[in-house]
Amino acid sequence: MGKGSLMTSGRHAGRSAAFYQPRAWIAAALALLAMTTAWSEPATAESNRPPAPYAYKQLADSRKEAEATALMTELRCLVCQGQSIHDSDAEMAGDMRHLVRTRIEAGESPDQVRAFLIDRYGSWVSYQPRLDRETYVLWLAPLVLLLGGAVLVLRRIKVRR
Amino acid sequence: MSRRAWLLLPLLLFIGFVAAAAWRLSAPSDTSVRSRMVGRDAPSFAAAPMLPERPGVAAADLKNGKPRLVNFFASWCVPCIAEAPVLLDLQKRGVVIEGIALRDDPNDIRKFLAENGDPFAAIGSDPIGETQIAFGSSGVPESFIVDGKGVIRYQHIGPIAPEQVAEVMAEWEKARS
Numbered sequence: 001m002g003k004g005s006l007m008t009s010g011r012h013a014g015r016s017a018a019f020y021q022p023r024a025w026i027a028a029a030l031a032l033l034a035m036t037t038a039w040s041e042p043a044t045a046e047s048n049r050p051p052a053p054y055a056y057k058q059l060a061d062s063r064k065e066a067e068a069t070a071l072m073t074e075l076r077c078l079v080c081q082g083q084s085i086h087d088s089d090a091e092m093a094g095d096m097r098h099l100v101r102t103r104i105e106a107g108e109s110p111d112q113v114r115a116f117l118i119d120r121y122g123s124w125v126s127y128q129p130r131l132d133r134e135t136y137v138l139w140l141a142p143l144v145l146l147l148g149g150a151v152l153v154l155r156r157i158k159v160r161r
Numbered sequence: 162m163s164r165r166a167w168l169l170l171p172l173l174l175f176i177g178f179v180a181a182a183a184w185r186l187s188a189p190s191d192t193s194v195r196s197r198m199v200g201r202d203a204p205s206f207a208a209a210p211m212l213p214e215r216p217g218v219a220a221a222d223l224k225n226g227k228p229r230l231v232n233f234f235a236s237w238c239v240p241c242i243a244e245a246p247v248l249l250d251l252q253k254r255g256v257v258i259e260g261i262a263l264r265d266d267p268n269d270i271r272k273f274l275a276e277n278g279d280p281f282a283a284i285g286s287d288p289i290g291e292t293q294i295a296f297g298s299s300g301v302p303e304s305f306i307v308d309g310k311g312v313i314r315y316q317h318i319g320p321i322a323p324e325q326v327a328e329v330m331a332e333w334e335k336a337r338s
Contacts, residue, residue: 047237047264052289078194078299091264092299095290120297122197 046091054101055094061105068101071110074127075100075117084127193318196297196305203231203311204295208285211262211270218259218285218292224311228336229257229282230329231305233293235265236273238301244320245277251326252280256333260284261292263301304329308336 059065072086077093085093085100096117103113117125122134129135198204203223210217223229232248234241252258260281262270270284287293296305296313306315306329315332317325 045237045239047235049264049266049288055289081192092290092293095294098289099291099294117294120197120294121194121299124194 051091051094052098054098056097057101059101059105064104065101067110068097068104071104071113072097072100075114076125076127078121078125194299195318196313196316198297198313199305199316201313203305203307203313206292206295208261208287208292211260211265211284211286212267215281216283218261218283220311222259222283223307224309226309227257228306228308228314228333229259230333231259231261231296231307232281233261233263233287233296233298233301233303235263235301236269237265238263240320241273241302242277244302245280247321247323247326248280249278250323251321251329251333254326254330256330257282261287263287263290263293306332306336 059068069086073084075085075096077083077085077088077090077096079090079092080088083093085096100113103116104110114126114128118130123129123132129138131139203220205220207219208217216222218231223231230251234244248258258280260283262284265286265288274281285292293299296303298305298316300318302320304317304321305313308314314336315329317329321329
């Protein structure tokens with residue numbers, strides 16, 4: 001929003017003036033935001049305590065910080081559910097970032113840290129699902145569909161001939 | 162099958178898809194994350210005493226031959242207020258309850274206990290969620306029944322409602338035997 005809508009406002013006389021008023025759009029967006037935050041408030045009640053030390057602080061070693069960050073984008077926030085712990089401001093996501101950073105700092109590999117969390121919360125906590133009893137349909141379905149499609153296409157080609 | 166009947170197949174597939182979607186949308190999805198620790202030894206953890214005059218909770222304490230209910234709670238957690246009278250009821254029925262206060266402060270905890278009652282035999286402090294993650298718990302309130310050998314036998318997610326007391330008592334009896 002902003003410049004673009006102002007520039008086009010002269011050319012599209014058919015639309016109402018309000019449509020191109022950035023202020024009206026911003027007000028609507030704010031109203032929507034207020035509605036959604038009011039809705040989600042009870043679920044995200046938080047303490048007034050300071051965050052975990054490594055929730056927002058990066059590791060001194062940039063290589064380790066890069067490893068930790070890569071892992072954090074692949075771990076699901078348990079209380080927000082649509083976000084990774086890297087993207088979430090929920091306190092529990094901060095606690096999990098602290099756990100990831102301190103374990104990586106202590107010399108654990110990202111796979112070990114991921115395994116630790118999967119061991120507690122199931123493969124659901126990871127955005128990189130492993131092939132196992134619960135996820136084999138997820139991995140095999142595309143292959144089965146692709147093979148099925150190939151069979152259909154081949155039969156079509158044969159019929160044409 | 163005749164060619165005509167085959168033509169109906171896409172329509173049937175579509176109806177099936179709509180029916181499946183409507184069925185899944187009508188049932189509210191369960192977004193709670195169950196702990197994989199149920200049925201396993203309680204993790205090693207040490208939650209320091211929240212209040213200096215009362216004991217904290219540590220893994221070693223959970224293997225003394227007696228079962229207990231480990232309750233994750235917080236003074237800032239609204240559903241925990243609703244759960245408080247139920248915990249007092251469970252305590253009256255003989256359930257030993259040990260609290261883990263998540264991201265909390267002694268003054269706030271004292272105020273919370275004064276206002277809502279105090280069913281806890283011990284209260285450990287979990288300032289940055291380490292104990293919570295060790296248990297595979299993802300929120301407050303949450304309760305775990307740990308048997309006398311230190312094995313987690315049951316997880317209850319969310320506040321224990323009065324009508325769920327019977328279920329929790331049944332699990333408690335199982336953990337005692």
